Amino acid sequence: MIDLASARARYDADADLAYQQREAERKAFRKEHPDAPDTQLPERLDRRPRVSVCGRVMLHRDNGKLVWMNLRDHTDESFQVAVSKRDCSQSGFAVAKATDLGDLLVVSGPLMKTRAGEITVWAETIEPAAKCLAPPPEKRAGLQDIELRYRQRYVDMWSNPETTRVFQLRSLVVGQIRQYLVERGFLEVETPMLQTQAGGAAARPFVTHMNALGIDLYMRIAPELYLKRLLVGGLPRVFEINRNFRNEGLDKQHNPEFTMLELYQAYGDYHTVMELTEQIVRHAACVAAKARSGEKGVDPSGPTLPFGSLQIDYGRPFDRIRYAELFERALGFALTDEARVRAEAEKRGIATHDDKGVQIEAVFVANELFEEVAEPMLDLARPTWIMDYPASLSPLTRPSRSDPTVAERADLFIAGMEIGPHYTELNDPDVQAAKFREQLSGIDDEESTFRSFDEDFIHALKVGMPPAGGMGLGIDRLMMLLADQPTIRDVILFPLMRPWRAASESSGPEK
């Protein structure tokens, strides 16, 4: 049994033509010699390749003694099958007559072309593989209901072939990223998803309980602290591509579980990993452009890919701009000009004091301005690095060796989306311990239930972690860009949905 695209490729025009000519000769001979014995007929000549294919029935045209069907599989949207009462097995013909849209069939027979020029399997046998007992979606429009597409992805996938293509592309891209990294000496590892402390990021975790040990566990919010332990252990280049879980809101760019590439390179810094990320993203874009070549707006040579109304060029070097520089360009005064920062914030209605009336530190006010005024100035169509964030905004990053007020951190922005932060990692256990303590001092009651001091990680740093560059790359967001999908749910096979049973129960009359 072969897939439909392979079957289509196996069609042999010469054999088909020869068969048709010989059949015509036989017919002509019989007409001239109606009484001649069969043995005198020109011998049959059928060298047409025979194939066995399987697929889901998308169209079904019953002409009485000749039934036409179109099958779909993951390689071909619409592959034609003809079932003639004369040439197909009796049971096969019966199956064809009883077939409904959505059924799975196995069909065998020679490959031929119809009068209209369509490559077709002229069925000799048909076996039912599975009956589709659920009513199929509208055959032309497909399944349009957005909610149903996510909840019943299995219907979405066969009904809307573009959905399947997105996930085939995702698999291809992720595989290529893995290969790219492995070829450059990176080791892929798997670190705990169930953690006794959820560290490495500032998000709220999901909590679960382990019966055997009688303890609460947290779904990881990041693999960072474990990957760094591996640097301590002596692996100089490690990465993990896997899920993180964050107990926060959901929107077009956030799903509670999402896939992240996180990577560390010993004896590198943020420049090292920026360079690497740029190459990875460009390589991934090339892979996507090749896979999608022929689509509108896709230029495989660039590579340039459309994202909504944007045309994003991944081929040229990504733009780079320093945080302070972008700030000054956008606002017209320096980040450090506290008076003007506060004046501008008030002018724009940005809070300069907290709930209790205490003045907010200027750098945080400035960051609000930055996000409101400066970030929107970036060219959405150009992948752009924002570099050298103020140190106080990035407490867990190593301050710059040349300017301690600046953190060695860069964020990649594409189409207004934050794709991934890049850091020179902090490897001083005393500084790290102080930062942990500082972070813990400002937390509220809720936060204190899941945030704690990671003694073992500090111990690991005491053992000695090499200086390193580290980065995170949001795979889902990258796939949104590469597959031109407007929401993160469109690149996640089974995005989280509120369960429907809860909905119907609570919407019922109260008793």
Added chain:
RNA sequence: GAGGGCGUAGCUCAAUCGGUAGAGCAGCGGACUUUUAAUCCGGAGGUUCAGGGUUCGAGUCCCUGCGCCCUCACCA
């Protein structure tokens, strides 16, 4: 969390100003051996998301709830 929009047959969608809930596809019965969203004939299909209200009369107006979508807020 706030605001806005939407929810009609299995699916895709109509329904004017508040006046008998419709069509196409799917499904069912029938005809048809080169169709292409096959075609033709026949019949069937509804708690208009749920509950309440206004009205002689509600898919339509009002209220409440549920779900989804969008925008904003939150989010290293």
